[in-house]
Amino acid sequence: MPSGKKLRPLFVQVHPHDTVAIIVNEGGLPAGTEFDSGLKLIEDIPEAHKVALVDMPAGAPILRYGSVIGYAEYPIARGSWVHEERMRLPVAPSLDNLPHATAVPAPMPPIEGYTFDGFVNDDGSVGTKNILGITTTVQCVAATVDFAVKRIKAEILPRYPNVDDVIALTHNYGCGVAIDAPGAEIPIRTLRNLSLNPNLGGAPMVVSLGCEKLQPVRLLPNSTLPILAAEPYVVRMQDEEHHSFGDMVASIMQLAEKRLAELNRRTRVTRPASDLVVGLQCGGSDAFSGVTANPAVGYASDLLVRAGATVMFSEVTEVRDAIHLLTARAADEQVARDLVREMAWYDAYLDRGGVDRSANPTPGNKKGGLTNIVEKALGSTAKAGTSAIAGVFGPGERVTKKGLIFAATPASDFICGTLQLAASMNMHVFTTGRGTPYGLAMCPVIKVASRSALAERWSDLIDLDAGSIATGDATIEQVGTQLFQLILDVASGRKQTRADQWGLHNDLALFNPAPVT
Amino acid sequence: MPSGKKLRPLFVQVHPHDTVAIIVNEGGLPAGTEFDSGLKLIEDIPEAHKVALVDMPAGAPILRYGSVIGYAEYPIARGSWVHEERMRLPVAPSLDNLPHATAVPAPMPPIEGYTFDGFVNDDGSVGTKNILGITTTVQCVAATVDFAVKRIKAEILPRYPNVDDVIALTHNYGCGVAIDAPGAEIPIRTLRNLSLNPNLGGAPMVVSLGCEKLQPVRLLPNSTLPILAAEPYVVRMQDEEHHSFGDMVASIMQLAEKRLAELNRRTRVTRPASDLVVGLQCGGSDAFSGVTANPAVGYASDLLVRAGATVMFSEVTEVRDAIHLLTARAADEQVARDLVREMAWYDAYLDRGGVDRSANPTPGNKKGGLTNIVEKALGSTAKAGTSAIAGVFGPGERVTKKGLIFAATPASDFICGTLQLAASMNMHVFTTGRGTPYGLAMCPVIKVASRSALAERWSDLIDLDAGSIATGDATIEQVGTQLFQLILDVASGRKQTRADQWGLHNDLALFNPAPVT
Numbered sequence A, B: 001m002p003s004g005k006k007l008r009p010l011f012v013q014v015h016p017h018d019t020v021a022i023i024v025n026e027g028g029l030p031a032g033t034e035f036d037s038g039l040k041l042i043e044d045i046p047e048a049h050k051v052a053l054v055d056m057p058a059g060a061p062i063l064r065y066g067s068v069i070g071y072a073e074y075p076i077a078r079g080s081w082v083h084e085e086r087m088r089l090p091v092a093p094s095l096d097n098l099p100h101a102t103a104v105p106a107p108m109p110p111i112e113g114y115t116f117d118g119f120v121n122d123d124g125s126v127g128t129k130n131i132l133g134i135t136t137t138v139q140c141v142a143a144t145v146d147f148a149v150k151r152i153k154a155e156i157l158p159r160y161p162n163v164d165d166v167i168a169l170t171h172n173y174g175c176g177v178a179i180d181a182p183g184a185e186i187p188i189r190t191l192r193n194l195s196l197n198p199n200l201g202g203a204p205m206v207v208s209l210g211c212e213k214l215q216p217v218r219l220l221p222n223s224t225l226p227i228l229a230a231e232p233y234v235v236r237m238q239d240e241e242h243h244s245f246g247d248m249v250a251s252i253m254q255l256a257e258k259r260l261a262e263l264n265r266r267t268r269v270t271r272p273a274s275d276l277v278v279g280l281q282c283g284g285s286d287a288f289s290g291v292t293a294n295p296a297v298g299y300a301s302d303l304l305v306r307a308g309a310t311v312m313f314s315e316v317t318e319v320r321d322a323i324h325l326l327t328a329r330a331a332d333e334q335v336a337r338d339l340v341r342e343m344a345w346y347d348a349y350l351d352r353g354g355v356d357r358s359a360n361p362t363p364g365n366k367k368g369g370l371t372n373i374v375e376k377a378l379g380s381t382a383k384a385g386t387s388a389i390a391g392v393f394g395p396g397e398r399v400t401k402k403g404l405i406f407a408a409t410p411a412s413d414f415i416c417g418t419l420q421l422a423a424s425m426n427m428h429v430f431t432t433g434r435g436t437p438y439g440l441a442m443c444p445v446i447k448v449a450s451r452s453a454l455a456e457r458w459s460d461l462i463d464l465d466a467g468s469i470a471t472g473d474a475t476i477e478q479v480g481t482q483l484f485q486l487i488l489d490v491a492s493g494r495k496q497t498r499a500d501q502w503g504l505h506n507d508l509a510l511f512n513p514a515p516v517t
């Protein structure tokens, strides 16, 4: 819906059986509006909100995406606004007796010849950036490392032009935490696998305090890495050799320079698209997300899978209500069981905290027409395209499989992004309806808008507009193909994302389900 | 123990009934060493670790600070090393049948005439710095606000010389969280009260995204503040008036300049020491912390209470094992009950997470001679001096009483610091044995070392050396009085802390006991 031109009244009905559709026109439509189909609004309905396509008695199922997103609380007349207070939330699908691998999609024909230019690491992973990452074991050293990084960027980095950036992997973990509690393996393996992200060259440099709970050897055991070897990449601030703050900063800078010299010897080489590890996420979603941006991302996801890449979708609370559709799509019985395991873990986690998955939607989601978590889930899973689900990984685990992967994470934008980085993501695609100035330092983020009005208003923040799908000015295939090409261009360093142009980089946010002490 | 001079063999016995003492000499002492008292070591004992003063049969109580810190696991001979594997942890004192206000210390004689130069706020609170704080409702806006703050500091702040700093109050909360879960009031009120910290001039400026769960009106309801009034101090990034990222940044900078002009009109005025709100904390503790730094802080704490100030001690898991001593010291029955309430809340919180208070001590604590949480707790509470406990506040609550206050927080250094800032702290005292380069942007942090070797080695990070107490070169009273004077000097801007000299400022760390979604 390009904001310049006046549209005729339009709604989007996703599935032929749907009993609701969403209003496309910017600013919404007034009571009395008639559509080409003959439907007439009997009250004002805001943009992106739902209109009843049929008369519904109290208790009638309300269908969107061909699925039940709720039940009519009262009788709802055709042409009226279907909003939160008129709908009852369905119960979440039980995790028992789900269909397991009963509707496995046939493999799509592979596509060949798609490549990008990346940095090859010793472990076989491929970076889309060439970054020196400085891992911290504990929050206590964060301010010192930030101090050192500022100096490294000003004084040393300019001499190493093949290196893109120097970043401190700072966080609130490492001490003052119950490090042996159930669930503590999640933040620990997240930090470990963040250090091993392909964009950091595959060989971490670590700054430790000395007395912290998360010791370097626990963060990065010998089996995972060459630290604590002859020439360890560890600076320990409490070491006797440091006789001042200046000494500590000098040690960090010296080690950084050594790493920078190594990283600087690398240049981009042409690699098959199968070396991409693309993380998908949505944030600030609206009712358009599920009909424009997310299906376009789903189309790109299918292309990536056909090209042999790894594509991750995540956000447990946003797939929980569509789990019956996902277990059916699981490539095999084990994948289906792993999906159920992650849902059950999260159900229990929320339950311990006294809530359930209905805590997910935001005021912005609701203002954007997303009534509840079921509707949000059905729209959110559209990002995952139509492939079989090839594997499931827990929060913070490194993904080691190709194809469409469910990487279990909370839906919280930066926690999800952080966990996908740990999963070894080298490209991030983020869809948004309400708009969010999202960026990550470790990996390029392509932001896709669900509405053209947002893409135009935030033209210097949004990378791709999927809003034209709602007005019929572009197809899902067209926008999806455009996104696929943009991913290859950005991964190659040929194009820069808006977030990278501005240097908009949000902090890492660890998922720690265990208590602090 | 000044590292230059060779000491005769020394140990510190805190209480006449103690059955263990700690080794003072740097580097520890070898088997065969004889002390003036006639005690002879029968094995090597590291510095700060415990020596048995008497023969103990298996099961004998081990006494330090006059209290039981454990039980002998095996028979322990006089002169041998008493370490973790030879001690059994006592059970935590039951929260039922504790002595309530049974040993209330008599009020100490007030001291008069002590003042500092501070910035008076409209709400009556007094700042020790004059800072523009920019509050964020949600993590999504953090990178944008960081971007704007960099420009404000470079382009605008130099024109307002009476303002010390501009800081972004960024955090990982605000969306993707279960905002109505039990416990969610903690991070919300923490953010609210951080915005109202005396050092931020008492009138917050807020940057919001628009669609987040934590809406500005929920963060700072009208009752707490003048926002959403005729000229609200809120920038909302998704507002239609912002047609680009540049527009958002410009809005933030414009509002910031308005606030800077107001803050710049303030100058320091002489105020009584009773306007101080001093937060006490320890981090990276060792066995000396409880005999040097913490008792010196305790002496300063008593002076501050006598001068009418507010002094907060915190760190629930580090007072839990000394709770019977604290409830007895409570000023009245209600304070004792409030102490028990906070302990019970934290016991339940840890229990939900599958751990207990024994998860607190770190490898560094243990290397520093602190065997378990009981020993750590007895040393930690020494910071609180000897006054009656006048009040108890929950995590993130604003403290509104004078005298010695228990402000309940986790012991995690930056979470505790953040919660004490929310409690309205305008001066922070931090004791350390192992050494940690701790700093906060919102408030000066005075770092006190428990050992002279650390104070000398980290001379450009430590503000005060309490190690001379262990060698008998200074008394607790002398170091405590020195600290009291240093607090007044730093609060007045006459002296600068090491952390502020370097600009070492750790990020805020919120305490969110509720789930993320």
Ligand SMILES: [Ca+2]
Pocket: A281, A282, A283, A285, A315, A318, A380, A411
């Ligand atoms: Ca989402």
Ligand SMILES: [Ca+2]
Pocket: A281, A282, A283, A315, A411, A412, A413, A416
């Ligand atoms: Ca998300």
Ligand SMILES: [Ca+2]
Pocket: B281, B282, B283, B285, B315, B318, B380, B411
């Ligand atoms: Ca402590």
Ligand SMILES: [Ca+2]
Pocket: B281, B282, B283, B315, B411, B412, B413, B416
């Ligand atoms: Ca602490």
Ligand SMILES: [Ca+2]
Pocket: A507, B507
């Ligand atoms: Ca930061």
